[in-house]
Amino acid sequence: MRILLVEDDPSIAEGIRASLRQGGHAVDHVTDGGQADAALRDHGYDLLVLDLGLPGLDGSEVLQRLRRRGKGLPVLVVTARDGLAERIRVLDLGADDYLVKPFALSEFEARVRALLRRVSSQGKPELQLGRLRLDLPGHRAWVDRRPLELTAREFGLLEALALRADRVTSRAQLIEALCDWDQELTDNGLDIAIHRLRRKLDGSGTGVRTIRGLGYLLEELADAGDAA
Structure with a gap:
């Protein structure tokens, strides 16, 4: 937030x-x-x-x-x-x-x-996408009953994508959500955060898909390989 x-x-x-x-x-x-x-x-x-x-x-x-x-x-x-x-x-x-x-x-x-x-999420403190569940105020996430070990930045990235799960989120929107005036986030820093989040979501049935030229989309996957 x-x-x-x-x-x-x-x-x-x-x-x-x-x-x-x-x-x-x-x-x-x-x-x-x-x-x-x-x-x-x-x-x-x-x-x-x-x-x-x-x-x-x-x-x-x-x-x-x-x-x-x-x-x-x-x-x-x-x-x-x-x-x-x-x-x-x-x-x-x-x-x-x-x-x-x-x-x-x-x-x-x-x-x-x-x-x-x-x-949070129009009054809903939790979000769910397939097997992935997020507790927004508590900054916690689970796949089924297994907790995901996420850094604050990784959770912020997942939250920003999950709140817009029905539409593409641009790189500018993600950087805006993840940085403040005293702690700027570079393009390279965003790429690293997305890479690490994808790795932690591997096998969860949910992935971050790149929409070329537009941004990223968090979605349920028929095949985990689709997240690349």
């Missing part, structure tokens, strides 16, 4: 970013409200983690602009503003959840999983 983190405190941002990346997510980080508003207009995200007390635009204004554009992107507000009236105000503006600083990273991670569970 691709997440936008809007936080101007470097130490808090680094802890959140490390936690999200460890969970297999691509994270873009900005430090003021204007940058956040621009990123939300120019890029697609699965979750927004938003501080309120920001330079430039206040986080509340970022949230209002997002909702005025008709975007249903889930928003987790993380802020030091602790008060019932403030919580109600922000939730009424369109936030999906509200977490007061300081907080335990384990609670933050649980809130993130809950929000992503709502939107």
Whole structure:
């Protein structure tokens, strides 16, 4: 999943970013409200983690602009503003959840999983293609009852393909899903990830097919050799 983190405190941002990346997510980080508003207009995200007390635009204004554009992107507000009236105000503006600083990273991670569970595959936390099954919030995959041992990047690649299993996914879409602004993914890096994923899917009845000039398609295979 691709997440936008809007936080101007470097130490808090680094802890959140490390936690999200460890969970297999691509994270873009900005430090003021204007940058956040621009990123939300120019890029697609699965979750927004938003501080309120920001330079430039206040986080509340970022949230209002997002909702005025008709975007249903889930928003987790993380802020030091602790008060019932403030919580109600922000939730009424369109936030999906509200977490007061300081907080335990384990609670933050649980809130993130809950929000992503709502939107994964149009509200379905699991995807299945033939014998292959994915638990999206848990970042786990199985073939029948056998767990697949996947790196975070390999799972992200499999997830991006599985969410578009009925259509071709371009290389640009895969790179967008797998990288963030601080960790660029090269074409060669994508080729390596696809090669490793194909090897781990070998014998599963599901493969990654190359559609020349267009991209890749995750599909059930009559013959595992068709994945090449």
